[in-house]
Amino acid sequence: RKEVEQDPGPFNVPEGATVAFNCTYSNSASQSFFWYRQDCRKEPKLLMSVYSSGNEDGRFTAQLNRASQYISLLIRDSKLSDSATYLCVVNVNGNQFYFGTGTSLTVIP
Amino acid sequence: GAVVSQHPSWVICKSGTSVKIECRSLDFQATTMFWYRQFPKQSLMLMATSNEGSKATYEQGVEKDKFLINHASLTLSTLTVTSAHPEDSSFYICSALWNTDTQYFGPGTRLTVL
Numbered sequence: 017r018k019e020v021e022q023d024p025g026p027f028n029v030p031e032g033a034t035v036a037f038n039c040t041y042s043n044s045a046s047q048s049f050f051w052y053r054q055d056c057r058k059e060p061k062l063l064m065s066v067y068s069s070g071n072e073d074g075r076f077t078a079q080l081n082r083a084s085q086y087i088s089l090l091i092r093d094s095k096l097s098d099s100a101t102y103l104c105v106v107n108v109n110g111n112q113f114y115f116g117t118g119t120s121l122t123v124i125p
Numbered sequence: 126g127a128v129v130s131q132h133p134s135w136v137i138c139k140s141g142t143s144v145k146i147e148c149r150s151l152d153f154q155a156t157t158m159f160w161y162r163q164f165p166k167q168s169l170m171l172m173a174t175s176n177e178g179s180k181a182t183y184e185q186g187v188e189k190d191k192f193l194i195n196h197a198s199l200t201l202s203t204l205t206v207t208s209a210h211p212e213d214s215s216f217y218i219c220s221a222l223w224n225t226d227t228q229y230f231g232p233g234t235r236l237t238v239l
Contacts, residue, residue, distance in 0.1 A: 048226045059218050059230040060169070062126055103169075107226045111157055117168045 017042050020106050022116035030124050033094050037119045039104030040086045049087045050105040051078055054118065060103055064089070094123045127153050127223045131231035138209055139239055145205045146234045148219030154199035155221035159228065160192070163216045175202040209238045 022039045029035045041049075048067050052060035064071050066087055070079040077090040091098055104116035128151040138144055148158055156177050161169040173194055174182045181194035193205040202221075206213055214237050220228040 050227065052230075057216070057235075059233045062227065062229065065227060105228070110225060111174055111222070113159075113171075113228065115169055 019043060019108075019114035020104055020116040022104050022119050024117055024119060026120040026122060028122045028124055029094055031094060031096060033123075034090065034092045035094060035121065036088055036090045037102055037104075037121075038086055038088050039106075039116050040084075041106045041114070042085070043106070043108050043114075044082075044085065046085075046106045046108050048107040049078075049080055050107070051076075051087075051089045052103040052105060053100040054103055055100050063102070091121075094121075096123050096125060099123045127151075127221070127227075127229040129219065129221045129229045129231040131219055131234050133234060134232060135235040135237075137237045137239065140210050141208055143205055143207045144209055144236060145203055146217055146219070146236075148202045148204070148221070148231050150200045150221040150223075150229075153221070153223055155202075155223065156199060157222040158196060158202040159220045159222070160194065160202075160204050161218045161220070163218060163233075169218065172204075177202075206236065209236070211238045214238045 020041050051063045054060040064078045066078045066080045075092045080087045099122045101118040101120050103118045106114045130149045132147045158175040160172045163169050172187045175194045175196040177196045183189045196202040218233040220230045
């Protein structure tokens with residue numbers, strides 16, 4: 017079983033829609049969780065960190081469910097500029113990180 | 126967020142030459158930096174963990190004699206691809222560890238070996 021699993025998509029949604037991605041992790045000792053977005057041929061950029069139950073930043077909401085071992089990312093009112101690959105990253109112990117394979121999102125006009 | 130730079134942003138070289146890539150944390154000190162490689166339409170692959178003042182830790186299957194890592198200061202790690210071959214052509218990305226658990230990534234270096 018992979019340490020971190022994500023639905024690769026692709027997700028194709030119309031502008032203005034709400035879309036949610038899930039990411040499951042296998043190690044119950046995981047300590048912190050991150051969502052990054054990566055545009056084509058660019059580096060990953062930190063979108064949100066999640067340490068407790070969740071975090072919200074504008075149209076983006078991340079939620080953590082430790083009992084079920086998953087984190088989710090909700091994007092409201094999708095914009096064309098939200099089109100990217102969204103990476104789920106889990107920190108288990110200091111320097112130990114596990115990456116999901118990424119979920120591809122395309123927002124359609 | 127924290128800023129990490131990489132240089133060069135792209136490089137084209139002949140087969141057999143060595144290429145050095147620099148990764149700098151510009152506004153914080155990073156005891157730990159990571160080096161990744163990413164092929165088109167694939168996930169990031171961790172190559173090695175670079176620790177300031179000590180030897181890097183390489184992932185299984187990554188040749189330490191081919192990918193030399195030096196982390197001589199708290200703001201600079203370098204990756205040298207020695208005797209590069211066309212199969213080494215890839216997107217190399219570094220990250221610096223901030224606040225013990227958050228990675229900030231450099232903009233990447235696109236290497237093409239002819």
